[in-house]
Amino acid sequence: MIQSRSTLTSSLERQVRDKLVASGIQVHKGRSAIQCGHETGRNNFPILTPDILISQTKICIEVDPAYTHADKEATDKTRNSLLAEAGWTVIRLRMGGLAPLGEYDVVIETDNVTKDVVTALKGAIEDAVAGRPGTIRRISKKEVPRPRKKSRLGAIAEHKYYENAFYVSWTGESEEIARMVAMDSGRYLAASEGWEAPRYICALNLHQLPRTQWRAVLEPLLENMEETGFTAVSTFPWGNDLFRGEHAEEIHLSPKFNLGGTAQTGIRSLIRNVDCYSDIDLSAGGELMAELHPEAVTRGWIIAEVRAQASGGQLIQLLRKAESTSQAPEATSGLGQA
Structure with missing residues (x-):
């Protein structure tokens, strides 16, 4: 060397x-x-x-x-x-x-x-x-890990004002953010419109899943929805009416009515001469005036109390019990006084 x-x-x-x-x-x-x-x-x-x-x-x-x-x-x-x-x-x-x-x-x-x-x-x-x-x-060449793609689905958090409801936000391709609500413990997706209660967009059926699994269901669902798919189609999953019958239009819900809640007050009825009610309907002189929509009944809603008002009409209180009860409605004669 x-x-x-x-x-x-x-x-x-x-x-x-x-x-x-x-x-x-x-x-x-x-x-x-x-x-x-x-x-x-x-x-x-x-x-x-x-x-x-x-x-x-x-x-x-x-x-x-x-x-x-x-x-x-x-x-x-x-x-x-x-x-x-x-x-x-x-x-x-x-x-x-x-x-x-x-x-x-x-x-x-x-x-x-x-x-x-x-x-x-x-x-x-x-x-x-x-x-x-x-x-x-x-x-071997080590593969450089790809940057984790930022989720377009925002944080899912409990709603401040609606019981059993959760905030859902989605960032579209145009970077516009759609702000929605998973209502009724995740049973359906709804769109917020001003100060009124969120209106129905589509079914989610998340209520039987742990919250930790919601994102896995929501992300592909929202990914495949057209932007027009985030538009509300009705007030409730079955349509726009909570009551049905000849005089159902005389029953006025609070704009904040929450289908996913456990109790609702402030429902005003202008039906004349109501003298009897059951868990699901209002009657006057033995004649049916209005009844809860069957879908609302299936979800556990009942008429808990009807109070007559001095100015006319009634105030209705609804409560929610276990879903899908098959018991016959129990009629109550006479109304309480507001």
């Missing part, structure tokens, strides 16, 4: 050298040349300067970036042979996916000298020092 006339090293070679030293590998300082035997092709005795020499061994490392060694495979094989004849073991760091040329080579898909690359080089050096058969070590 003689002093090399060339003192030039690439930044990549220096990086590999420095990282090996930092990992505990002792390398020969500076650049030293190796007198090789006869090279038949050129009919000379070349002096070769490997990139890195490992101290107190006859092991050298050649750093082969793809941009300078892609078309030099024959030359690099010749160098390997000449150095081997001189008693040296060559470990090549083949970068950019270059094919291995020797049994101790480390092959990587990139030009980055990572911790894994240094570990592989140390393993190759240890095998060569111990005289163990070589193993080509390959370092």
Whole structure:
């Protein structure tokens, strides 16, 4: 081994050298040349300067970036042979996916000298020092994790004003935010319109799922809905009327009526001469005036109390019991006084 006339090293070679030293590998300082035997092709005795020499061994490392060694495979094989004849073991760091040329080579898909690359080089050096058969070590390119796509579904939180209701917001492709409400413990989606109670958009049927699973159902549902699909279609899931019958239009609900609540007061009836009511209807003189919509009854709503007003008409209180009761309605004669 003689002093090399060339003192030039690439930044990549220096990086590999420095990282090996930092990992505990002792390398020969500076650049030293190796007198090789006869090279038949050129009919000379070349002096070769490997990139890195490992101290107190006859092991050298050649750093082969793809941009300078892609078309030099024959030359690099010749160098390997000449150095081997001189008693040296060559470990090549083949970068950019270059094919291995020797049994101790480390092959990587990139030009980055990572911790894994240094570990592989140390393993190759240890095998060569111990005289163990070589193993080509390959370092695959690590996939860069894709940035997590921001959910277009906002936080689902309990509504401040409506019982058993939850805020739902969705950011459309145009970045416009649709603000909605999951009503009745998640049974249906509704649109907020001013100060009135949210109106029905579509069924959700989330009420049987834990809240932690709601997002998994809502995200694909809202993703597939057209922007016009966020428009309310009716007051309630079955239509616009809570009562039906000949005089149902004379019953006026509060604008804040919440189908998902447990009790509702302030329902005013202008039906004349009501003298009897049951869980589901109002009567006058034995004649049916109005009755709760069957869908409301199925959801557990009943008429709990009807009070006559001095000014005429009645105030109706509704309560919600367990759903789908099949018991016959119980009539109550006479009204309370407001």
